[in-house]
Structures are given as structure tokens and as C-alpha cells.
Amino acid sequence: xxxxxxxxxxxxxxxxxxxxxxxxxxxxxxxxxxxxxxxxxxxxxxxxxxxxxxxxxxxxxxxxxxxxxxxxxxxxxxxxxxxxxxxxxxxxxxxxxxxxxxxxxxxxxxxx
Amino acid sequence: xxxxxxxxxxxxxxxxxxxxxxxxxxxxxxxxxxxxxxxxxxxxxxxxxxxxxxxxxxxxxxxxxxxxxxxxxxxxxxxxxxxxxxxxxxxxxxxxxxxxxxxxxxxxx
Numbered sequence: 001x002x003x004x005x006x007x008x009x010x011x012x013x014x015x016x017x018x019x020x021x022x023x024x025x026x027x028x029x030x031x032x033x034x035x036x037x038x039x040x041x042x043x044x045x046x047x048x049x050x051x052x053x054x055x056x057x058x059x060x061x062x063x064x065x066x067x068x069x070x071x072x073x074x075x076x077x078x079x080x081x082x083x084x085x086x087x088x089x090x091x092x093x094x095x096x097x098x099x100x101x102x103x104x105x106x107x108x109x110x111x112x
Numbered sequence: 113x114x115x116x117x118x119x120x121x122x123x124x125x126x127x128x129x130x131x132x133x134x135x136x137x138x139x140x141x142x143x144x145x146x147x148x149x150x151x152x153x154x155x156x157x158x159x160x161x162x163x164x165x166x167x168x169x170x171x172x173x174x175x176x177x178x179x180x181x182x183x184x185x186x187x188x189x190x191x192x193x194x195x196x197x198x199x200x201x202x203x204x205x206x207x208x209x210x211x212x213x214x215x216x217x218x219x220x221x
Contacts, residue, residue, distance in 0.1 A: 045208060099161065
């Protein structure tokens with residue numbers, strides 16, 4: 001089975017801190033995604049990457065950046081965390097045939 | 113307008129009922145379509161892909177209407193264990209996977 005691992009299940013940070021959320025997949029997938037999920041708003045795409053060092057903005061990239069230095073790892077960076085970035089963050093990986101997404105178990109980030 | 117829109121729900125049905133969820137998408141270049149299931153405090157997991165000819169997996173039937181840009185999910189003989197949020201997902205030719213907001217189903221004894 002594909003495994004997508006997110007480094008932390010729960011994270012508490014202070015406003016203004018730089019935050020790194022890490023995601024690693026073990027199936028050599030080209031495509032990786034970062035979503036955030038908020039009550040009433042569903043899953044919203046922040047950034048995605050279709051190859052090493054390649055990235056594309058999703059629907060809500062403001063306040064975020066990403067890094068894909070190695071194929072298996074896709075990092076989400078909050079340069080200066082704000083309280084409106086408190087959310088559940090979900091990383092996903094997708095097979096080359098553009099079919100199913102495999103998700104990590106999520107990181108619940110609280111920015112105080 | 114959202115790229116992917118779903119019935120807002122929630123749906124509360126008795127065990128054994130048949131329930132249908134609908135989803136519309138705005139990008140006519142969308143290439144592939146899926147239903148995911150998400151349990152409370154868990155990550156989404158693929159329930160089934162949706163094919164143009166329609167497809168069935170046990171009690172679940174998915175259909176796609178490209179002309180109307182509409183997909184559906186039918187659940188027959190609902191079980192308590194079907195209680196979850198059902199998410200419609202559309203993949204575009206640009207590589208994005210876009211989710212609907214989800215429809216919450218509660219099956220009651």
C-alpha cells in the first residue's frame with residue numbers, strides 16, 4: 001500500500017513564526033498536493049507539484065510557499081504564521097495515471 | 113462560482129434507505145471524476161472512480177453525464193457504517209484535483 005506520511009499530527013505555533021509542514025510518500029509518485037480543510041469550506045488546494053523543483057499555485061496560495069527538492073518529499077512553508085492559517089492541512093500523492101489520491105493523516109495546525 | 117459544487121446536505125436517512133448525491137463541475141476540460149469518503153477526523157479515501165458508462169460497486173452506483181457536467185452517487189440499502197462525508201473530486205487536464213465541499217450522510221437505526 002502507498003504510504004503518505006505527514007511529520008506531525010498536531011502542531012501549535014505562535015503568530016509570526018515560520019512553520020514547516022513535511023510530507024513524504026513512498027510510491028515514487030510524480031504528483032503531490034497540499035490542501036487545507038476548514039469546516040464549511042471543504043478541501044481547498046494550496047499548491048501542487050508535478051515533478052521535482054516544479055510547483056503550481058492552487059486556489060489559495062497566499063501566505064504559503066512550497067519546496068520539492070526530492071521526489072518523495074513535498075514541504076509546505078508558512079513564512080509568517082497568522083491565526084487565519086489555523087486549519088487541518090492534508091498532503092496527498094497521486095499516481096501517474098492521474099487516478100486516485102492517497103492522503104496523509106493530516107496535521108492540525110493551531111496558530112495562537 | 114465554485115469549480116465543483118455538491119448538494120449541501122446533511123442527509124439523515126434510516127437504515128435500508130436509498131440515497132443519492134449530486135455534483136456539478138464547471139470546467140468542461142475535466143478529465144476524470146471520483147467519489148471519496150471521509151470519516152470524522154480522518155483523511156479522505158477513494159470510494160470509487162466514475163466512468164462515462166456508469167459503474168457499480170456493490171451497493172454503490174456512480175454515473176457521469178459529460179454533457180450536463182454532472183456526476184452522481186447512489187447508495188442502496190444504506191448501512192449505519194455508510195455514515196460519513198462524501199466528497200466529489202474532479203481532475204482537470206492541468207493536473208489539479210479539485211474537491212467539492214462534501215455532503216454529510218447520517219444513517220440512523
